[in-house]
Amino acid sequence: MSSEQTPTIEETTGPRPRRLTYAALLAALEGLALVVGGVWILVLGLTGHPDDRQQAVTGGITLVVLALLPLFAAQGLLALRSWSRGPAVITQLMALPVAYNLLQADSMAIPGGIALAAAAVASLVLLVNPETTRALGIRGPGNSGNQEK
Secondary structure, eight states: OOTTTSOOOOOOOSSOOHHHHHHHHHHHHHHHHHHHHHHHHHHHHHHSOOSOHHHHHHHHHHHHHHTHHHHHHHHHHHTTOGGGHHHHHHHHHHHHHHHHHHHHSSSTHHHHHHHHHHHHHHHHHHHTOHHHHHHHTOOOTTOOSOOOO
16 A cells, blocks of 8 residues: 555644543533433332333433433543544534523523533533644544645
């Protein structure tokens, strides 16, 4: 195989940017919150007196499974894997409507909605930051690196 056919992989130099670490931390916290909420609903569904036990169990299991997306994204961000930004961004975009619904509630859910909205917006800002994209080796459109002049 010639050197022209061998793809070149740029290695990141230096430590992981703090912005990337903070984005990973926020994604991990969201994932852990989903796990806690899912387990809580599951336990209440199995031990309490829910209106519909099957719906409570299904909801709890669904939340625990959904928690895998931000947890894997956080792990990938910490390991500087470029694939991890996509799931992290998707997680934040999914969190925004949930935060909006929590903010519309007339209950104790409003502080949770404020916290979730703040975390989602902060994560999105951190994830699209140029320093973060460089650290992950993500190039913008038209910057494939193998253009001929």
